[in-house]
Amino acid sequence: xxxxxxLVKLGVAAATSSSLARSKVFKRVLLAxxxxxxxxxxxVAMICVPLVLGVLARVKVPNFLAADLSFxxxxxxxxxxxxxxxxxxxxxxxxPAVLHQEYxxxxxxxxxxxxxxxxxxxxxxxxVWSFSPMIDLSIYRWVTRNLRRPHLDRQVLLLVLIAGxxxxxxxxxxxxxxxxxSLYSSEWWVELLICANAPIVVGIPLKIWNAIRVERKLEEQxxxxxxxRLDALQRQINPHFLFNTLNSITSLVRMQPELAREMIVKLxxxxxxxxxxxxxxxxxxxxxxxxDDYLDIEVxxxxxxxxxxxxxxxETLDIQVPGMLLQPLIENSIKHGLEPRISxxxxxxxxxxxxxxxxxxxxxxxxxxxxxxxDDSSLLKGPGSGTGIGMRNVRERMEVQYGKLGSIEINSxxxxxxxxxxxxxxxxxxxxxxxxxxxxxxxxASHVVSDMMRRVDPDGRLSQALRSSTRR
Numbered sequence: 001x002x003x004x005x006x007l008v009k010l011g012v013a014a015a016t017s018s019s020l021a022r023s024k025v026f027k028r029v030l031l032a033x034x035x036x037x038x039x040x041x042x043x044v045a046m047i048c049v050p051l052v053l054g055v056l057a058r059v060k061v062p063n064f065l066a067a068d069l070s071f072x073x074x075x076x077x078x079x080x081x082x083x084x085x086x087x088x089x090x091x092x093x094x095x096p097a098v099l100h101q102e103y104x105x106x107x108x109x110x111x112x113x114x115x116x117x118x119x120x121x122x123x124x125x126x127x128v129w130s131f132s133p134m135i136d137l138s139i140y141r142w143v144t145r146n147l148r149r150p151h152l153d154r155q156v157l158l159l160v161l162i163a164g165x166x167x168x169x170x171x172x173x174x175x176x177x178x179x180x181x182s183l184y185s186s187e188w189w190v191e192l193l194i195c196a197n198a199p200i201v202v203g204i205p206l207k208i209w210n211a212i213r214v215e216r217k218l219e220e221q222x223x224x225x226x227x228x229r230l231d232a233l234q235r236q237i238n239p240h241f242l243f244n245t246l247n248s249i250t251s252l253v254r255m256q257p258e259l260a261r262e263m264i265v266k267l268x269x270x271x272x273x274x275x276x277x278x279x280x281x282x283x284x285x286x287x288x289x290x291x292d293d294y295l296d297i298e299v300x301x302x303x304x305x306x307x308x309x310x311x312x313x314x315e316t317l318d319i320q321v322p323g324m325l326l327q328p329l330i331e332n333s334i335k336h337g338l339e340p341r342i343s344x345x346x347x348x349x350x351x352x353x354x355x356x357x358x359x360x361x362x363x364x365x366x367x368x369x370x371x372x373x374x375d376d377s378s379l380l381k382g383p384g385s386g387t388g389i390g391m392r393n394v395r396e397r398m399e400v401q402y403g404k405l406g407s408i409e410i411n412s413x414x415x416x417x418x419x420x421x422x423x424x425x426x427x428x429x430x431x432x433x434x435x436x437x438x439x440x441x442x443x444x445a446s447h448v449v450s451d452m453m454r455r456v457d458p459d460g461r462l463s464q465a466l467r468s469s470t471r472r
Contacts, residue, residue, distance in 0.1 A: 001063075002183055002185055002190055002193075002194070003190070003193070005065050005066045005183060006066075006183070006193060006194065006197045008066035009066045009069065009072075009197065009201055010197070010200060010201060010204065011066075012054065012066055012067060012069060013069060013072065013201045013204045013205060014204050014208070016050055016051065016069075016205075017204060017205035017208045017209065018208055019050075020046060020047065020050075021208055021209060021212055023046070025042070025046075026043070026046050027212060027216075029042050029043045029046075030043060030080075030209060030212075030213075031212070031213055031216055035081070040081050040082075040085045041085070041088075043080070043081060043085070044077060044081060044085050044086075044088055044089045044092075047073065047076070047077065047089065048073065048077075048089045048092045048093060051069050051070075051073050051093065052092055052093055052095070052096065053067075054067035054068055054069060055067070055068050055070055055093055055096045055097060056096040058181070059096050059097065059099075059100045065181075065183065068181060069201060070090075070093045070094070070097070070105065070109060071108075071109075071112060071165070071166065071169060071182065071198065072198060072201040072202050073089065073093055074086055074089065074090045074093065074109050074112040074113045074116065075112060075113075075116045075162055075165075075198075075202050076116075076202055076205060076206070077089045077090070077113060077116070077117075078112070078113045078114070078115065078116020078117035078118075078119070078120060079116050079117075079119070079120045079128045079131075079158075079202075079206075080120075080128075081117075082117045082120060082121070083113060083114045083116075083117025083118060084117070085117075086113035086114075086116060086117050087109075087110050087113040087114060087117075089113065090106075090109030090110050090112065090113040091106065091109070091110070093105075093109055094106040094108075094109045097181060101178070101179070102178070102179055102180055102181055103179050103180075104172060104176060104179045104180035105180060105181070108169065108172070108180060112165060115161070115165070119158065119161060123154045123158075124154075127154050127155055127158075128158075128206070129206060129210045129213065130155070130210065131155055131158060131159075131202075131203050131206050132155070132203060132207070158199075159199045162198050162199040162202055163195040163196065163198060163199055164195075165198075166182075166194065166195045166197075166198040167191070167195050169182040170182050170183065170184035170185075170191060170194060170195070171184070242267075245263075245267055245270075245294070245297060246267075248263070248297065248298075249263050249264060249267065259300055262300055263297050263300050266293050266296050266297045266300075267293075267297065269293050270290070270293045270294065280322060280323060280401065281320040281321065281322060281323065281401075281427060282320065282321065282322075282323045283317065283318050283319065283320060283321075284312075284316050284317050284318070284319050284320075284321050284351065284359075284361075285317040285318065286323075287321055287323060287324075287325065287326055288310075288312065288317075288326070288349070290323075290324070290327065291326050291327050291330055291349075294327050294330065294331070295308050295330065295347075298334055302334075302338075302344055304344075305338075305343065305344025305345075306334065306338065306344050306345070306346075306347070307344075307345070307346040307347070308346070308347050308348075308349070309346055309347070309348040309349070310348075310349045310350075311348065311349070311350040311351075312349065312350070312351045313351050313352045313353065315353060316351040316352065316353055316359060319353075319359050319426050319427070320427040321359070321361070321424065321427075322397055322398075322401055325394060325397065325422070326349070326361070326363065328391065328393060328394055329363040329391075329394060329420050329422075330347060330349075330363060332391060332420075333347050333363055333364075333365035333367065333418065333420075334347065334365070336367070336368075336418075337365040337366075337367025337368060337369070337417065337418055338365055338366075338367040339367075340367065340368045341367055341368055345365055345366045345367050345417075346365065346366050347363070347364070347365050348362070348363075348364045348365070349361070349362070349363060350362040350364070353426065357425070357426055358423050358424065358425060358426070359422075359423070359424050359425070359426050360421060360422070360423050361421070361422045361424075362419055362420070362421050362422075363419070363420045363422075364417065364418070364419040364420070365417050365418055365419075366416065366417040367417055367418065368414070368415060369412045369413050369414040369415055369416055369417055369418050370410075370412035370414065370418060371414060394408060394422075395408055398422070398424070402424055402425065405424070405425050406422070406423060406424040406425070407422075407423045407424075408420065408421070408422055408423075409421045409423070
């Protein structure tokens with residue numbers, strides 16, 4: 001009878017802990033790094049309520065002994081929430097037994113909760129979470145580790161503590177059978193099984209809940225990895241953009257210093273925006289304003305050879321788009337499409353919302369197009385395709401931020417121009433802040449600009465005006 005009861009106790013522990021693990025509220029409170037007193041009370045209540053009913057069922061229903069997990073629950077609460085919360089749960093667990101004149105139940109539950117809570121204060125939280133109900137494996141690991149380097153294993157100490165307390169409670173129940181309930185037997189081997197069963201009952205909920213905890217950590221690490229990849233892509237494009245822009249300014253420093261000064265002011269405006277905390281998603285109107293500064297620089301460089309046409313639907317201006325997404329496409333259009341043409345050309349920006357709720361942005365030029373020998377699809381294959389950092393960056397950021405919901409398509413006619421079409425869902429929010437590393441790159445570029453300004457503006461008047469503009 002006792003052996004069957006021990007097996008049923010294992011099933012009750014597994015079923016109860018699994019049922020609790022399905023609750024979103026329970027998982028939120030359980031996995032909180034730091035719990036408020038209210039969250040501690042919620043966690044104790046959610047664990048104790050079904051098990052208090054188990055104690056009540058044991059008191060009212062004959063031979064339903066496996067439903068009473070008072071000792072194991074007090075141990076578990078002490079390890080999870082500390083002595084005070086565990087003692088409150090111990091009181092609740094003892095009430096049905098005290099009403100049944102089992103007066104030892106209350107002091108025993110309080111003592112067990114205090115011992116378990118005190119033990120938890122002296123061990124690392126990870127050691128509690130990794131406590132294994134597989135006693136044979138724990139002892140085996142402990143023996144092999146101590147053969148190599150003797151030391152105190154807190155997990156084995158916890159195992160011995162639970163088994164030892166269970167033995168004491170079995171003796172108490174044997175001495176006062178009407179005042180305290182616990183399984184006990186006069187057969188030593190059965191009593192050994194009872195003492196061995198208690199750590200397993202405590203360990204089963206820890207194993208089930210720890211699996212949820214590990215899964216949550218993996219999800220968090222995946223999210224952080226995705227954000228790190230996106231942040232790396234953003235940092236990658238800024239030095240690329242600055243490098244090309246500084247090259248353009250350098251070509252004008254000696255021959256046309258006035259134009260170089262104007263371009264430096266425009267570049268400083270861009271740097272002022274970049275040095276601020278930027279979000280992964282910005283309204284389209286802000287992204288267009290940012291590209292205007294870049295286009296102003298290129299218009300100064302190319303003069304009348306470069307024209308810009310905008311066909312922007314008003315309803316698209318407040319839609320969130322990835323920051324720094326359009327500039328590399330515009331740069332590609334100018335550098336690879338229009339610059340090879342002696343007569344220059346036109347860059348056209350279009351935006352619209354389709355009937356299926358997708359935002360479509362076109363960046364089109366009437367330049368030389370893509371040579372026939374190169375397949376349009378090769379432009380999106382990343383390294384080795386000959387398109388440089390910009391296009392690869394746009395492709396990867398679309399994949400990271402939209403997955404299969406976003407797409408980028410290139411249509412080109414040799415000698416007549418190229419059109420790049422971005423399709424993305426309409427979003428309202430999204431944020432990823434710039435890291436310190438990204439700021440360091442931009443600050444270094446700012447120093448380069450300052451050095452160049454000293455060359456083209458020796459009297460310092462333009463520098464003073466620029467500093468005043470930056471402060472604003």
